[in-house]
Amino acid sequence: MVLNPVISKLSGKLVVLASASPRRLEILTNIGLRFEVVPSWFKETLDKTLFKMPYEYAVETAKQKALEVAQRMPFKHLKTPDIVIGADTVVTVDGLILEKPVDKQDAYHMLSRLSGKEHSVYTGVAIVLCHERQGKSSKIHCFLAPPPTPHPRVGVFLQKVNTCRISYRSLYFILDRDKAGGYGIQALGGMLVEYVKGDFLNVVGFPLNHFCKQLEMIYNSPLESPSHKMKREDSGGTDGPCSPVNSLSKVTENGEVSNFNSSDSAGQTPVPEQNVVGPECAKCNNEGFPHKIVDLLDGFKASKTLFTACKLGVFDVLSDSEGLTVEEVADKIKASVLGTERLLEAAVSLENTEQASRFLVLDSPLSLCGYILHCNDLVWPLFTHLESAVREGTNQYERAFGKKTENLFQDGYFRKDDIKMRFMNAMHSVAKVTGKDVATAFDLSSFKTACDVGGCTGAMAYEFTKAHPGLSVVVFDLPPVIEMRSHFQPKEQDDRVSFIAGDFFKDELPKADLYILSRILHDWSDDKVHELLSKLSKACTPGCGLLVSEIFLDEERSRPSRALLQALSMTEGRQRSAAEYSDLLTKHGFTPVHTQCTDNLLDAMLFVKEDPNVDKTLQILSSESVVVT
Numbered sequence: 001m002v003l004n005p006v007i008s009k010l011s012g013k014l015v016v017l018a019s020a021s022p023r024r025l026e027i028l029t030n031i032g033l034r035f036e037v038v039p040s041w042f043k044e045t046l047d048k049t050l051f052k053m054p055y056e057y058a059v060e061t062a063k064q065k066a067l068e069v070a071q072r073m074p075f076k077h078l079k080t081p082d083i084v085i086g087a088d089t090v091v092t093v094d095g096l097i098l099e100k101p102v103d104k105q106d107a108y109h110m111l112s113r114l115s116g117k118e119h120s121v122y123t124g125v126a127i128v129l130c131h132e133r134q135g136k137s138s139k140i141h142c143f144l145a146p147p148p149t150p151h152p153r154v155g156v157f158l159q160k161v162n163t164c165r166i167s168y169r170s171l172y173f174i175l176d177r178d179k180a181g182g183y184g185i186q187a188l189g190g191m192l193v194e195y196v197k198g199d200f201l202n203v204v205g206f207p208l209n210h211f212c213k214q215l216e217m218i219y220n221s222p223l224e225s226p227s228h229k230m231k232r233e234d235s236g237g238t239d240g241p242c243s244p245v246n247s248l249s250k251v252t253e254n255g256e257v258s259n260f261n262s263s264d265s266a267g268q269t270p271v272p273e274q275n276v277v278g279p280e281c282a283k284c285n286n287e288g289f290p291h292k293i294v295d296l297l298d299g300f301k302a303s304k305t306l307f308t309a310c311k312l313g314v315f316d317v318l319s320d321s322e323g324l325t326v327e328e329v330a331d332k333i334k335a336s337v338l339g340t341e342r343l344l345e346a347a348v349s350l351e352n353t354e355q356a357s358r359f360l361v362l363d364s365p366l367s368l369c370g371y372i373l374h375c376n377d378l379v380w381p382l383f384t385h386l387e388s389a390v391r392e393g394t395n396q397y398e399r400a401f402g403k404k405t406e407n408l409f410q411d412g413y414f415r416k417d418d419i420k421m422r423f424m425n426a427m428h429s430v431a432k433v434t435g436k437d438v439a440t441a442f443d444l445s446s447f448k449t450a451c452d453v454g455g456c457t458g459a460m461a462y463e464f465t466k467a468h469p470g471l472s473v474v475v476f477d478l479p480p481v482i483e484m485r486s487h488f489q490p491k492e493q494d495d496r497v498s499f500i501a502g503d504f505f506k507d508e509l510p511k512a513d514l515y516i517l518s519r520i521l522h523d524w525s526d527d528k529v530h531e532l533l534s535k536l537s538k539a540c541t542p543g544c545g546l547l548v549s550e551i552f553l554d555e556e557r558s559r560p561s562r563a564l565l566q567a568l569s570m571t572e573g574r575q576r577s578a579a580e581y582s583d584l585l586t587k588h589g590f591t592p593v594h595t596q597c598t599d600n601l602l603d604a605m606l607f608v609k610e611d612p613n614v615d616k617t618l619q620i621l622s623s624e625s626v627v628v629t
């Protein structure tokens with residue numbers, strides 16, 4: 001089996017691991033897979049008595065974990081993944097299923113039960129293909145790592161203890177509350193393990209080899225391409241598309257797991273006959289239950305939890321020192337112990353730590369804290385007046401903050417230095433996270449000078465000069481912004497970025513052969529946009545470039561919701577689709593050349609100023625290579 005090509009099939013896809021397990025994360029990272037971690041909220045509470053065999057339970061739990069994330073992400077994270085991977089590991093002994101212990105005592109009991117006994121470890125895995133539909137549901141491949149023949153057991157054996165019985169103290173030392181069965185084979189628990197029959201990584205928590213074989217089956221075999229297989233299963237399934245929880249169909253009479261898509265003894269992977277468990281009925285994925293609505297009901301609590309944790313510096317404290325107690329965290333953030341405990345529990349249930357340390361720690365390079373605090377202090381109060389905003393069709397700044405605003409920037413964001421800093425921090429953090437993707441969206445090598453119109457702190461400009469060694473960028477923004485620029489200067493000085501203060505509606509724009517409008521046009525009405533574009537059009541000679549970076553709505557104006565939610569608190573601006581931006585710009589002699597959806601916070605579109613004397617078709621052709629004439 002050639003693994004890399006299988007993994008490369010996933011490049012460009014949004015792959016999500018629905019598990020917070022660092023072991024699974026490490027195993028998948030080590031093979032070069034790019035994925036996001038979104039831990040599942042599915043509670044591991046399926047009724048074990050409903051399953052004939054223990055591994056059915058692991059597979060079903062894996063499936064439910066993956067499904068929960070697949071269903072939540074479009075709402076909570078405002079994006080639909082391509083693939084969600086769920087996994088669940090259980091240990092079985094004496095007919096009992098052992099999961100993660102609830103506490104140390106439980107872990108101790110589990111480990112003592114395993115001591116000296118052969119037991120089995122099963123990791124069920126589910127791959128949910130979110131864009132492959134079966135009926136109304138995502139397509140799901142569930143499997144269990146191939147069991148060694150003749151018995152479906154992947155065994156790990158603890159040392160016999162008649163001579164070296166594990167002492168109470170050693171057990172306490174070794175036990176791990178975070179792992180099924182109470183021990184981690186890759187950690188201290190490994191000291192007890194005499195040998196493993198079967199796939200070691202399956203015992204660790206993720207059967208990598210079998211996972212890759214599954215992917216190969218899904219993506220590489222022409223006969224097994226997702227759509228082809230779906231048809232076959234539709235027509236010939238024995239269990240139908242839905243297997244109830246208590247009868248996962250892949251169990252043979254003697255309890256073997258070959259129907260879970262296991263390999264045969266020669267190591268060949270047979271065509272899976274029934275590995276797809278399409279959750280079409282309420283019993284399978286509980287379609288009758290309004291998951292999305294319930295998530296939305298709680299959405300505001302989740303946002304406010306994130307805002308508060310950020311504002312109190314919880315993620316900073318946690319990233320500074322490891323192994324803090326709740327009391328210590330409470331002390332550091334100057335909050336009550338009970339409140340801190342609740343906040344930590346809620347925050348942990350919402351966010352994975354890897355992303356928290358990258359995006360939620362104040363001084364991390366890609367920190368989103370600036371934007372989060374802006375959402376907390378400015379956007380949140382505006383949204384508390386949403387009903388009035390809808391009734392009146394106006395921004396609620398005055399109601400929320402007691403100040404009238406003719407111009408949101410001058411009268412709102414810049415009315416006090418601390419408010420201005422908060423606004424600039426917000427713009428800066430988003431520009432840092434999205435800037436590289438916008439700057440590298442197109443080949444801009446033919447442009448030598450650029451003007452970032454409304455470029456704020458210069459964060460975007462620095463990303464452009466970093467990405468294009470031949471380019472220098474002048475940041476043009478209002479005087480109150482430009483005067484604060486020194487607060488945001490990068491550590492490494494870059495002379496190719498300079499700043500000019502001015503008003504883009506009133507003052508002359510600096511000369512450049514590329515103009516950047518990042519998050520500018522959505523703030524203004526069509527009339528104001530025309531006013532600005534007409535100025536830009538006059539400033540541009542034929543061949544000049546104009547790069548617009550915004551969230552582009554789809555043609556139906558139905559996605560992404562991020563843009564539509566933002567519009568609810570807008571003043572005079574509006575969110576637009578790429579086609580709507582094109583319409584506005586072509587009226588001023590700008591021809592669209594490329595559109596790039598970056599899968600980041602902002603998309604980008606490149607336009608070139610037409611030469612009125614040259615035939616339009618020829619211009620579009622020549623502008624494909626963005627020739628500056």
Ligand SMILES: C[S@@+](CC[C@H](N)C(=O)[O-])C[C@H]1O[C@@H](n2cnc3c(N)ncnc32)[C@H](O)[C@@H]1O
Nearest residue numbers: 409427431454455456477478503504505518519
């Ligand atoms: C939404 S922010 C976008 C900042 C930056 N382009 C980015 O993408 O991070 C809008 C910027 O336009 C600036 N701006 C608003 N009105 C302006 C005007 N009349 N002239 C110049 N800049 C203006 C604001 O000061 C602010 O920095």
